[in-house]
Amino acid sequence: MNGPHDVGGMMGFGPxxxxxxxxxxxxxxxxxxxxxxxCAAWLGKWNIDESRHAYERIHPAEYLKASYYExxxxxxxxxxxxxxxxxxxxxxxEQTMSPPSSSAIxxxxxxxxDVYMMLASGPSxxxxxxxxxxxxxxxxxxxNMNPTGHTRLPRYARDKIGTIEKVQGSYIFADDRASGRGxxxxxxxxxxxxxxxxxGGDADPSVTLSIDAFESYLLFASVSRPICGRSYQ
Amino acid sequence: MAGSHxxxxxxxxxxxxxxxxxxxxxxxxxxxxxxxxKGLVDPEAIAEIIDTYExxxxxxxxxxxxxxxxxxxxxAAWLQEDATAAIASLGFGELHGSRMRAVFNTPDLHNIVxxxxxxxxxxxxxxxxxxxxxxxAYRSRAVIDPRGVLEDFGLVLPAVTAIRVWDSxxxxxxLVIPRRPSGSDGFSERELANLVSRDSMxxxxxxxxxxxxx
Numbered sequence: 001m002n003g004p005h006d007v008g009g010m011m012g013f014g015p016x017x018x019x020x021x022x023x024x025x026x027x028x029x030x031x032x033x034x035x036x037x038x039c040a041a042w043l044g045k046w047n048i049d050e051s052r053h054a055y056e057r058i059h060p061a062e063y064l065k066a067s068y069y070e071x072x073x074x075x076x077x078x079x080x081x082x083x084x085x086x087x088x089x090x091x092x093x094e095q096t097m098s099p100p101s102s103s104a105i106x107x108x109x110x111x112x113x114d115v116y117m118m119l120a121s122g123p124s125x126x127x128x129x130x131x132x133x134x135x136x137x138x139x140x141x142x143x144n145m146n147p148t149g150h151t152r153l154p155r156y157a158r159d160k161i162g163t164i165e166k167v168q169g170s171y172i173f174a175d176d177r178a179s180g181r182g183x184x185x186x187x188x189x190x191x192x193x194x195x196x197x198x199x200g201g202d203a204d205p206s207v208t209l210s211i212d213a214f215e216s217y218l219l220f221a222s223v224s225r226p227i228c229g230r231s232y233q
Numbered sequence: 234m235a236g237s238h239x240x241x242x243x244x245x246x247x248x249x250x251x252x253x254x255x256x257x258x259x260x261x262x263x264x265x266x267x268x269x270x271k272g273l274v275d276p277e278a279i280a281e282i283i284d285t286y287e288x289x290x291x292x293x294x295x296x297x298x299x300x301x302x303x304x305x306x307x308x309a310a311w312l313q314e315d316a317t318a319a320i321a322s323l324g325f326g327e328l329h330g331s332r333m334r335a336v337f338n339t340p341d342l343h344n345i346v347x348x349x350x351x352x353x354x355x356x357x358x359x360x361x362x363x364x365x366x367x368x369x370a371y372r373s374r375a376v377i378d379p380r381g382v383l384e385d386f387g388l389v390l391p392a393v394t395a396i397r398v399w400d401s402x403x404x405x406x407x408l409v410i411p412r413r414p415s416g417s418d419g420f421s422e423r424e425l426a427n428l429v430s431r432d433s434m435x436x437x438x439x440x441x442x443x444x445x446x447x
Contacts, residue, residue: 008349008400009377013370016385018432022363024287029261034286034361035279036265043273052351062251068352068367070257073264090267092253109273115281119290119356120326124404152402154349156376169332171404188403199377207396209376212403 001053001148002155004060009156009199033069037076042110042118045083049178053150054078128170132187133215138164140191141221142213150178153217161221162193165210173214187215291360292431294325295408298358299434300426302335303413313337316408325357333358336399337410338439343390345383345436346399346407347375355406359431366435376400386437409436416442 007013025031041051054075055063063071080086110118134140144159145151152174166189173186195207254260268274298320302309312319316333333355336344348354349372354362365371375382379396383389390396399407411433417425432438 005350007369007373010369010373011377013368013373016365016368016371016374016382016437018365018386018437019363024291024361025283026364027258029258031283031287032261032265032279033257035282036261036268036274038282039274039278040268055351062254064369066254067257067364070254073257073261074254076264085273086267086271090271091264109275110278111275112277112281115278115285119282119285125332152350154400154402156349157400157402168334168403168405174403188405190405192397195377203377204380204396206392206394207379207398209398209400211400212405214403 001056001150002146003056004058004063005052005056006155008154030069033073037072038118039110040076040080040085042108042114043085044108045085046079047177049150049174050180051075051079052174053178054082056150124172125169126172126183126185128185128187132167132170132189134164134167134187134189134218134220136164136166139221140164140189140218142191142217143219145217147175149175151175153213154211156198157191157193157211157213160193160197162191162197162210164189165192166190168212171214173216175214188212189215189218191218286356286361290325290357292358292429292434293426294323294360295355295358295431295434296426296429297323298325298335298408299410299429300422302410303417303425304422309337309410312410320358320408332405333408334405335408335410336397338412338436340412341393342395342397343383343436344397344399344407344409345375345379346401346409347372348401349373349376350400350402353401353406355408357406358408359434363431383437386432388438409434411438411440414440414442 025034041048055071057078058066058071058074062074066074077091081088081091139161140163141161142153142158145153168188168190170185170187173184176182176184189212190210191213192208192210194205195203195209196205198209265274265279269276298312301323302312308319312335316335319335320333336346338344352362352367354366371382376398379398380390401407411429413425414428417428420428428440428442430438430440433440
């Protein structure tokens with residue numbers, strides 16, 4: 001979705017402000033937010049792509065001013081409610097220490113001894129059925145698409161001509177997994193663009209940028225278009 | 234907060250002044266309390282997660298990888314070919330469903346990593362990301378004005394140095410291998426690791442002998 005998370009190329013946020021000797025956490029609640037977020041994810045009611053999509057659906061005005069741990073907590077509230085783990089009253093009602101809900105069937109509660117295994121759980125790399133369509137060196141164009149669901153193709157990188165730099169393996173297609181359409185694997189490619197292709201002729205000619213693109217984001221481009229031109233095809 | 238719980242969650246999307254999140258400490262405490270009371274979350278697991286990222290997993294892991302790569306050309310070659318395995322060989326597991334890839338700075342090329350869509354970051358070698366890495370300021374500008382971002386970090390690269398921006402949009406996580414600083418001949422692997430800043434492994438810094446970059 002064209003949500004508030006997709007900020008690549010936006011302007012007006014001001015300079016980046018690195019903090020000297022930054023602590024791992026700035027507030028006690030941030031530690032708890034990390035802990036309950038990872039523990040709740042282990043319940044098995046949602047996957048990481050559904051989490052990301054929950055964050056993306058936070059209202060843009062709220063998202064852009066929230067700290068990242070606040071985004072996680074707002075997203076966690078959405079996920080707990082939508083997956084029937086907690087009710088609206090559980091989440092925002094007066095705390096009454098209600099007994100465990102019988103409607104929420106808990107698959108796994110993360111225990112101390114499982115933390116290392118949880119943190120080390122392997123990649124979502126799964127074998128693809130078909131060989132990769134694209135090869136290193138191929139010229140490709142990213143699709144012009146504006147899905148209402150989750151996607152990992154940023155707005156700035158749509159309808160842009162680039163080059164396949166590396167075939168990175170096949171992974172569960174995030175766009176599908178975020179919306180419960182199953183665990184379909186796709187090949188992932190590192191696609192390199194010139195900054196001028198992405199941002200126009202005034203861009204710094206010494207800059208290139210890359211994304212990691214799922215195969216279905218890409219089409220063959222028969223010829224490179226001239227920089228700044230719209231004359232391809 | 235009185236009365237705010239009568240609002241339905243989907244309505245929050247249309248309310249720019251949602252006060253349920255005005256006090257995050259209270260919100261998180263309430264959430265943790267209800268999750269714990271229902272047996273869905275184990276406080277001991279939370280403590281273990283916090284302890285892991287406060288004390289055990291952080292940029293020192295990545296610095297050890299960089300120092301080994303500087304000391305051992307065979308290791309550097311392995312890192313370039315299969316970073317996931319080369320990093321795991323030092324005891325740092327592949328975490329959070331990610332594949333690692335190491336990208337090497339050269340005299341002609343500087344690499345910088347960003348996640349414009351969220352906050353993807355190589356937790357296993359760098360720990361939790363700093364606040365600035367997750368900020369809209371960094372995520373928005375790293376792809377369109379990387380030189381300007383580097384200047385925010387006090388790093389001015391020659392105009393002839395090519396810059397490559399890596400937007401981690403899928404399951405790959407990137408570790409920048411900075412250039413070994415001049416004057417570090419004869420340093421032990423441990424001494425080299427002590428030079429390597431977190432920012433140099435994201436690409437917003439370089440490594441120097443006096444560590445003035447961080």
